[in-house]
Amino acid sequence: MTKGDRILDVTLSKVGGKGLFVKEIEQALLDGEIDMAVHSMKDMPYQLPAGLTTGAVPKRIDPRDCLISNHGGGLAGLPRGAKVGTSSLRRSSQLKHARPDLRIEWIRGNIDSRIRKLETEGFDAIVLAAAGLTRMGWEDRISATIPEDICLPAVGQGALGIECRDNDREVLQLLALLNDKETELAVRAERAFLGALNGGCQVPIGAYAVLVGSDGTGAQLLELTGMVGTPDGMTILKDMRRGTDPEALGQELAESLRASGADRLLAEFGGGTDG
Numbered sequence: 001m002t003k004g005d006r007i008l009d010v011t012l013s014k015v016g017g018k019g020l021f022v023k024e025i026e027q028a029l030l031d032g033e034i035d036m037a038v039h040s041m042k043d044m045p046y047q048l049p050a051g052l053t054t055g056a057v058p059k060r061i062d063p064r065d066c067l068i069s070n071h072g073g074g075l076a077g078l079p080r081g082a083k084v085g086t087s088s089l090r091r092s093s094q095l096k097h098a099r100p101d102l103r104i105e106w107i108r109g110n111i112d113s114r115i116r117k118l119e120t121e122g123f124d125a126i127v128l129a130a131a132g133l134t135r136m137g138w139e140d141r142i143s144a145t146i147p148e149d150i151c152l153p154a155v156g157q158g159a160l161g162i163e164c165r166d167n168d169r170e171v172l173q174l175l176a177l178l179n180d181k182e183t184e185l186a187v188r189a190e191r192a193f194l195g196a197l198n199g200g201c202q203v204p205i206g207a208y209a210v211l212v213g214s215d216g217t218g219a220q221l222l223e224l225t226g227m228v229g230t231p232d233g234m235t236i237l238k239d240m241r242r243g244t245d246p247e248a249l250g251q252e253l254a255e256s257l258r259a260s261g262a263d264r265l266l267a268e269f270g271g272g273t274d275g
């Protein structure tokens with residue numbers, strides 16, 4: 001097994017990691033040890049290092065969060081005061097908003113260790129990205145997906161990004177074949193939204209874009225929904241915008257939310273997202 005194989009192998013098996021791990025892989029790309037790297041889009045830093053680019057964003061799979069519940073079914077099936085595990089402020093904020101009675105507790109580790117903790121640490125349910133479970137081949141563990149109008153996904157959730165050197169024409173040509181234009185546009189809008197809110201990691205932020213058709217001129221029309229909330233879920237600011245330019249759309253939505261109070265939340269809790 002080459003070093004590259006080993007690195008790719010780890011990428012796929014460690015969907016729980018982020019940050020530092022992505023940096024190591026990017027260094028291997030820059031050093032020419034590997035020629036492409038597959039990341040979960042939601043773990044990719046907003047700004048790629050100089051010399052690297054996203055060669056392809058393949059077709060997105062289910063972007064929603066899901067419950068693995070000891071009670072079966074979705075949120076409605078959870079008893080009053082149920083203990084629910086998550087490691088994401090975005091999830092805890094939105095779940096508390098929908099079900100203030102829930103006891104949200106922090107649960108860390110890889111997907112498999114979190115599932116183990118569901119059994120060993122007295123959780124009624126845990127929340128994970130449906131896409132992570134699907135990629136591991138564990139989608140049969142999903143009790144129910146959580147609709148995006150209750151829990152807006154993390155920016156880029158469910159999509160992969162394949163990164164390569166920006167001057168590697170051969171790899172860029174190959175990767176172009178794997179790109180899904182619809183997913184690419186949606187993820188660009190979501191990332192522009194996140195970028196316009198910028199920084200830190202203490203504020204619940206979610207966003208989800210879909211193509212809803214074309215405008216009069218034949219350009220693809222995107223619909224972007226975004227949220228910013230308080231960690232306790234008492235306040236959730238959410239808005240939706242349509243447009244054809246993904247970057248402009250993300251910035252517009254961020255400005256609109258800032259104007260309606262997100263500015264204050266970002267100042268209080270720091271900008272950014274935790275996945």
Ligand SMILES: NCc1[nH]cc(CCC(=O)O)c1CC(=O)O
Binds near residue numbers: 015016040157
């Ligand atoms: N936060 C970590 C993370 N990064 C990517 C995924 C899998 C989902 C995806 O690939 O979008 C996960 C696990 C999770 O959030 O449950």
